[in-house]
Amino acid sequence: MDDLKKKRNKDYNDYVKQVTPTHSLPLNMCKAFLVGGIICIIGQAITNFCLNADMEKDVAGGWTSLILILCSVLLTGLNIYPSIAKFGGAGALVPITGFANSVAAPAIEYQKEGQVFGIGCKIFTIAGPVILYGIFSSWVLGLIYYILTKVGVF
Amino acid sequence: MEQIIGKQSVEFENPAHIIAGASIVGKKEGEGPLGSLFDLVGDDYLFGEKTWELAEGALQREAAQIAIGKAKLESWQIRYVFSGDLLEQIIATSFGLENLQIPLFGIYGACSTVGEGLSLASMIVSGGFARYVLAIASSHFGSAEKQFRFPLGYANQRPLSTTYTVTGSGAFVLAKEGGKCKIAGITSGKVVDFGVEDSMNMGACMAPAAGDTIYQNFIDFNRSPQDYDKIITGDLGYVGQEILIKLLKDKGFDISQQHTDCGIEIYDRETQDTHSGGSGCGCAATTLSAYILPKIESGEWKKVLFVPTGALMSKISFNEGESVPGIAHGVVLEHC
Amino acid sequence: MDYIISFLVGGAICALIQILMEKTKLMPGRIMVILVCTGAILGAIGVFEPFAEFGKAGATVPLLGFGNLLWKGVKAAVDEAGFIGIFQGGFKASAVGISSALVFGYLSSLIFKPKMKK
Numbered sequence: 006m007d008d009l010k011k012k013r014n015k016d017y018n019d020y021v022k023q024v025t026p027t028h029s030l031p032l033n034m035c036k037a038f039l040v041g042g043i044i045c046i047i048g049q050a051i052t053n054f055c056l057n058a059d060m061e062k063d064v065a066g067g068w069t070s071l072i073l074i075l076c077s078v079l080l081t082g083l084n085i086y087p088s089i090a091k092f093g094g095a096g097a098l099v100p101i102t103g104f105a106n107s108v109a110a111p112a113i114e115y116q117k118e119g120q121v122f123g124i125g126c127k128i129f130t131i132a133g134p135v136i137l138y139g140i141f142s143s144w145v146l147g148l149i150y151y152i153l154t155k156v157g158v159f
Numbered sequence: 160m161e162q163i164i165g166k167q168s169v170e171f172e173n174p175a176h177i178i179a180g181a182s183i184v185g186k187k188e189g190e191g192p193l194g195s196l197f198d199l200v201g202d203d204y205l206f207g208e209k210t211w212e213l214a215e216g217a218l219q220r221e222a223a224q225i226a227i228g229k230a231k232l233e234s235w236q237i238r239y240v241f242s243g244d245l246l247e248q249i250i251a252t253s254f255g256l257e258n259l260q261i262p263l264f265g266i267y268g269a270c271s272t273v274g275e276g277l278s279l280a281s282m283i284v285s286g287g288f289a290r291y292v293l294a295i296a297s298s299h300f301g302s303a304e305k306q307f308r309f310p311l312g313y314a315n316q317r318p319l320s321t322t323y324t325v326t327g328s329g330a331f332v333l334a335k336e337g338g339k340c341k342i343a344g345i346t347s348g349k350v351v352d353f354g355v356e357d358s359m360n361m362g363a364c365m366a367p368a369a370g371d372t373i374y375q376n377f378i379d380f381n382r383s384p385q386d387y388d389k390i391i392t393g394d395l396g397y398v399g400q401e402i403l404i405k406l407l408k409d410k411g412f413d414i415s416q417q418h419t420d421c422g423i424e425i426y427d428r429e430t431q432d433t434h435s436g437g438s439g440c441g442c443a444a445t446t447l448s449a450y451i452l453p454k455i456e457s458g459e460w461k462k463v464l465f466v467p468t469g470a471l472m473s474k475i476s477f478n479e480g481e482s483v484p485g486i487a488h489g490v491v492l493e494h495c
Numbered sequence: 496m497d498y499i500i501s502f503l504v505g506g507a508i509c510a511l512i513q514i515l516m517e518k519t520k521l522m523p524g525r526i527m528v529i530l531v532c533t534g535a536i537l538g539a540i541g542v543f544e545p546f547a548e549f550g551k552a553g554a555t556v557p558l559l560g561f562g563n564l565l566w567k568g569v570k571a572a573v574d575e576a577g578f579i580g581i582f583q584g585g586f587k588a589s590a591v592g593i594s595s596a597l598v599f600g601y602l603s604s605l606i607f608k609p610k611m612k613k
Contacts, residue, residue: 014354021355021363024401026319030517033316034510041509041557042502049501049552066555066564067591073556074592078599081312082607090314095513097314098523099530099557100505101592106314107527108596112604114310117210124604128597131313134524135558136593139531139565140585146539147569147581154573186611204611211609301611311609315523316516357520 033094040093044100048073070101077102081109107131165379167372168346168489175284175292176338176495177277177331180448181225183218185300185326188437188445191426196449197327198225204301204326211301215244216255218328218441219297223259226293226330237261237332238289241276243268244297244440245324246306251297261293269469270365270394271348272296273329273444274488277465280333281342281490290334297328298439307358307474320360322396322422322438323431329444339456344491346376350471352484358470358477362399362435365468368485369395370406372466376489377412384414388460391451392487393443393467394422396435421446421467443467451492458494465490497551504553527558534562539570564588 006014048069055065080086086106090097097103111130115123129136153159160172182197189200199221206214206221219242227234240259243266244251252265268275276294283289303324304311333342351368358364369392377383384390395403400423404415421443422436447465454460468487477483512530515521521529537543543563547554554560568588572580586593 017353017367018355020405021357021360021402025360025363025398027517028319030514033517034513037513038506038510042506042553045501045505045553045556046498048505048556049498052552053497069552069556070592071595074595075599078596078603081314082603084312084610084613087312087314088613090316093509094316095516095526096506096509098316098516098526099509099512101556101558101561103314103523104527104558104561104592105596105600106312107523108600109603110310110312110314112600113312113607114305114609116604116609124601128600131309131524132527132596135527135531135561138528139535139562139589142532142535142562143565143569143585144581146535146566147573147584150539150570151573151578151581301609304612311612359520 036092037094037096040089040096041099044073044096044102048100073100073102074105077105078109081106082113104132104135165375167349167375168344168379169282170344170380171281171285171342173285173335174341174343175281175333176336177340177342177452178334178338179226179230179332180452181222181229181330182445182448183222183225183328184441184445187431188325188327188425191431193425193446193450196453197445198449211299211305212246212250213254215246215251215297215299215302215328218299218326219244219251219255219295219330220258222297222328222330223256223293223295226332230291230332230334232291232332234259234261237291237293239264239280239283240293240295241266241279242293242295243272243276245269245303251299251302255297268486268488269471270298270438270440270443271467271469271486271488272440273447274393274465274467274490277331277342277490278345278347278488281345284333284335292333293330294333295328295330296440296444298324298326298441300324300326303439317434318359319434320362320398322361322394322435323426323433324439325425325437325442325445327441327445329441329448331448339495340452341493341495342490343493344380346372346379346489348372348487348489350484350486352482354482356480356482358472358483360398361394361438361470361483362396363402364470364483365485365487366395366399366402366406368487369403369466369468370410372487372489373407373414373464374410374412376464376491384412384417387417387462387464389419390414390417390464391466392418392420393469394436394438395420395468396422396438397428398435424450455492455494461494463492465492500549501551501553504550505556506553508553508557508559530558531562531565534559535566538563538566561589561592564592
């Protein structure tokens, strides 16, 4: 692309940034805070219940994830979770409920394309990267840890 | 009379007439400011079909049948149909129009499809190659979101610059004579890419193309904005409108008095939460049929420059980091 | 008391990510990846555990916690089984999260139909 075109494009994109409206950030931050906070309170309640039932910390954590995920999937199916995210933005995306929604939504949408090629292939359309890069980064860190143990640092 | 004028335009010696227009939309569009003007408002987004894609096909089929009926014709009398939609391999068009059994030219101009269809159809009719031709375009929120963005159940927050894909189809029957609106000329668009990579800001992606086509129309026809009662773009939305007016002002043309946009007209931004406005092939097509065409036929607007705009990216081009190019096809509509 | 802390910590993390969402044009998928990887890294450098002690569910419910969970799993597996543990630990620890999302997600597709956005 020649320089004149590059300059024109750059000037244009700078101008677009100026005139494109954005949501009010402070307001959206508050909404995200509220929604995210509430989801964490619910998580805390589940954890406390499990701990009081004499479960191990890790098991309690597992149950917390399980129940939050189940709730999120149900809310997705009932077409309620999208409204929560419209209001709360990151408050609905960041907790594990956001991950669950990103698995349930394609599953529900792609059912028309069949079990194998629809749901089967596309259930991880949105969440796939989370699993791939989550496992991969923990693998890299694990490798480094392993090497350091061998070398005697740990 | 020389019909080939300027760089990108045609001024027809025997203009084609739009003898009938039909529009069919979904619930949200029916609840908008133009709600009562559409021929049909569906209350089930599946329109009796199994999938969003087939529903969109049904929209095209219904709109075509209503238009053919309004023109007091039978489908066997229509020689060609020009149609397109947003879906991969334009399946809504192929599956939707199969039972009409009319020779089909499937076209893709993204949201500018109805402009492309009307341009080609008018050339065929004016050139004497067919007596009656149909031009159709459609879009569906469900099928478009699924293809370009996310499955419907996915919870995300949309920026203020986004537009909302219209669920709807518009169909037009063109003939040599007999209508109250004629296609006096066309200015066809080239691909225009100013390097915008934000697929959430379609208005900014397409405004340069609209500006380019409108500017060329003024130059080719030796006209200025005041020569038109209205200059109406397809789906630039509020954000794109502001940008377009500035782009043309920089070139010496002020269209602020004449300009409006189908995406702005079709929804009520206060109550319908549609951010920058409507979009999709169906936006321009249905608004033309329901809102613009009647005003031209009544003589309230004598001369209108109709410029549907399209964003020519695909999911793959976007993932591969490419920008979003735009295109805009201008159609000069006149009362007759 | 721990409810208040969870609320504040969880809310704060979400509010910060909201800034990221508005100021950059990052898509949700990328943001989730950033959260998971950051959680794993913070876990590895030993910062996340004390933070989770303090923040309780406010730290573990966000995807940051999921990333940390992956790291903890790998570390435990390496301690126990050596080299092969690097490959075992991630999925082992995240088993509940991933299985439940998959299973419930799939079951929901049998019960629910796609609906238009409100």
